Amino acid sequence: MDPVGLKHYLFVGAMLFVCGVVCMATKRNTIGMLMGVELVLNGANVNFVALSRHTPLGLDGQIASMFVIVLAAAEAAVALAIALNFYNNHLSIDVDRADDLRG
């Protein structure tokens, strides 16, 4: 029996997820929020790969994590373009200033 089991990997995944959520909630820097999103997606990836190793699901979890990685790269590209646009228009990347659409 492998002493490092599924639950240890799920623990790491939960830790990454919570750190990412707290990062998204507290950072005032747009780039910092993006880093939080990356951490959340990585926590999900750890869970996918660990479950593909420790359950009879086989390769499916690894393929799901591949799709997550590709979509995370796409999301980072678009969000960074939006952040640069915001910086060009407001000369700031403080998310608290992004209130132009407030009713």
Added chain:
Amino acid sequence: MGVLVFTIFALAACGGALAVVLSQNVVRMAFWLIISLSSVAGLFFLLNADFVGATQLLIYVGGTVVLLIFGVMLTAQGPYTNLKTNPGEMVLALAVGGAVFAMLVAAFTGVDWDANSDQIERKFGSASTQVAGYNQQDEGSSVRRMGAALSGIRTESLRDGRNLKRPGYLLPFEIVSVHLLVVLVGASYLARAKRRVAPSQSSPAA
């Protein structure tokens, strides 16, 4: 040996993530993010997912983080590298985060993960749980089987020799390909510098 390597990688991943949260300088946050993501790649290698681990290193650490660092360089001016979080908000966020973490841990420790295995095997057929390892001479790596699955062919060997009853991933692969193309076109359109407010109108830095 495996326990030691797992402990090192898991501590580096969790510690890097915590440091990303607690650090206030955006450049240091990028550094800790690199540490955390690389350690997650090490965890993937430990899980015998060699192709996913290599992709994590190439795309995340080599691509996405470089993209973020370019974002930092393009937007970093004096005050914006150190946007302080309100300490009260930070304490509140850490308390809520700790509660969420406790809930997640309680959730997954309460599940008997082995109980579902025989149901899954009965329903879908059992691929060998030994996913692609370095220790298997005839299997090689998971690259070949993942490539076949992404082009719609499942080649995992079943224990009883039947065909695997699960579909391939050709359609999601095509959708993701077109999605990535559209996203890159859209990002390059969005990122063009169009206009900039006159410095007189810009409000002073926070």
